[in-house]
Amino acid sequence: MREEWRDFKLDQLGFVGRGRSRHRPRNDPRLYGGQYPFFQTGDVKAAELYLQQYEATYNELGLAQSKLWQPGTLCITIAANIAESAILAIPGCFPDSVVGFVADPKVADTKFVKYKLDTLKLAMQSASLGTTQDNLSLDKLLRFDFLIPTLLTQQRIAAILSAYDDLIENNTRRIAILEEMARRLYEEWFVHFRFPGHETAEFDGDLPKGWRAVDLGALVDDRRDAVQPYAVDPSTPYVGLEHIPRRSITLREWSEASTVQSTKLLFREDDILFGKIRPYFHKVVLAPLGGVTSSDTIVLRAYSADHLALAALCASSDAFVDHATQTSNGTKMPRADWKVLKSYPVALPDDALLARFNGFVLPLFATLKSLNRKNANLRAQRDLLLPKLVSGEIDVSGAEAELEAAE
Template sequence: MLFDPPESWRKVQLEEVCDRITVGHVGSMADKYVDDGIPFLRSQNITPFKIDLGSVKYIGEEFNSKLKKSALRPGDVAVVRTGYPGTAAVIPPSLPISNCADLVVITPSEDLDPWFLSCLFNSIWGKGAVAGNLVGVAQQHFNVSAAKNLTIYLPPLVTQRRIAAALSAYDDLIENNTRRIEILEEMARRLYEEWFVHFRFPGNEGVSFKESELGKIPEGWRIQELGDVYQINPEAIKPKSAPDEIHYIDIASVSPGQIDKAETMQFANAPGRARRIVRSGDVLWSCVRPNRRSCAMVVEPRENTVASTGFAVLRARSVSKHYLYQHVRADQFVSYLVNRATGAAYPAVKAADFKEAKIIVPQRDILSDFDKAVAPMRSLIHRLDRKNANLRAQRDLLLPKLVSGEIDVSDIPMPNDKEVEAA
């Protein structure tokens, strides 16, 4: 470590303060997954400080019993080996039994707090230390030997726990906001289904139905192509008149329902695919391997924000943006895109696939009522997203100062929800 730690901190190799450092299962898993069973974590399930079960796989009891070496238990620290090596999270009590593939699995001893260890790995120092110990040519990875030999400065256990408690307070607020976002998203989804799938909208009593190419729909509603009511990829940057600086959204920047970041860069240095201009209310949909996880609405972007040409940009024209967003996230639309995708290695859809998609267009008064119901939910979701971005920024600024002993643990500023209300 390139800092001068306090005298009470001792220099150790990681294996000296761990009961176990091993690797998750390495091998073919194609025929081992089951629909429901024991959670089987992979690198995509490990994010900084948090286990993400959004795309988790499952294995059966019998196969799990054969993988005792890679079994996980609460309090273990799971560290990514490839992709984003060094990213770490503690296995929570809510996962009493789980297993994993291709992760470094660490069981801290009584001298090492698991949350402090995850702070070390996720800090700037940790990222640098892991990057300096990667092996492999075709695909570099962080192996068990490098983890065992990692040299760290270890504060007294009480200090470790104070540091972990301060940083976990930020994560608790982030998690609380995330749960609120999930509830709001579910409310919007259910409202859409009630009104526009099951047709149980306000005043539906006594409404007559008619046949259409999408089945029975209420009288007065119509079927149109998506391209008739929404613009597809409406604007693109012209290189000769491009601004000096842009804010670029790529596929990796979008997680389910939200845009995590828009990287600021000089246009001259931007990837050639940084072309699609986006504005507030536009909906982004990934064209490659289409799925609901790469779909999000753009809200209050900075000036000169552009998206990768790997996205389709959908802009409301004669029908509301909130109805569009819920429509393109619905199971039926996702299935439509998946069935239209072509290509073996990287199945993808084209702009024409979006334009030709059929959409039910309700009467204007129904759409207006839907907007009035959903708009406040979307507004709150956006505010909570910004709160979380602020909390992460504060945590990440504090993290390296704490794990290096640069600031006294007793002087740690604790997060206050009111202080991060405005982003």
């Protein structure tokens, strides 16, 4: 089988070019707020196989100093988050810290190249180490050899691996839908007060009768249980700010305590982890397991299980994150302050309505955990196959049974 495989440089497999962001300063607000997605390195890192979620958009002025890349382009990060990659699912722009690869359809399959790139990530990151800032230049990227089989074999391998990714993408979409359902339900009931029976409800001031205003700090405790990483099992999950996704309460990745050194904070399953550095990044998750986390995380634990869903959805709401941003301390690296945030007002209903709310939301949270576990298992199975398939170590036909079992 291996006699069909040959070494290629990336630019022998298709077009390679850096993204474009000519205007200075890059953050000039006149460039933003239009219809053109602007993908940055963090967006690429957060993506699965396909890149379609973004935090910023360009307007016509922004587009004029950039370039609109088409769906199917493989995006490769060369600064900040080194050697992360994802395939554009929609047209979009990206800066010069991202390289675009457009496969020659007669020579290479984009998905196969992406998977091959995944196996080279550590080597590329090692080659990017610098004295001041890590950087993978385009020149360095083009020095790497890509061992590639025939196009037909590439397509067959990519079909097997992407089947795992398609299952992951499907579960991820379901997670997003369930999170949005929980978020909307919270806003309807506790912000707009359109809860069941609101049509006939009487109000006492700003709140329905029977409700009361409490501080968030009355529902959750700020846990500051410090620990040194060497004092816990090396395999203990470690959640850094880099692991916490933006605008999602589902934590999908973490590393191990053995990879860190400085003082960390202990957390338990179902604790709320709030990234306090640059709170406008909106990094808030409900912990699916216990472990240790960065000291730049606020660890919140519900005093009562009855208040967990309400507290989690409040802490992850746009309004709360905006409040955390507006009251943060510092300019370059603003930090949220729990001493301020604990006074954030929460509308607490009577026990019967709260139980009804939990009856809707807690099963959603359980499904989020279940889907997240399924994705973790799918990633593990894919990652076991990936290096063996893209190197020719195992035959393509031998992996199809594994895929059928996963489905």
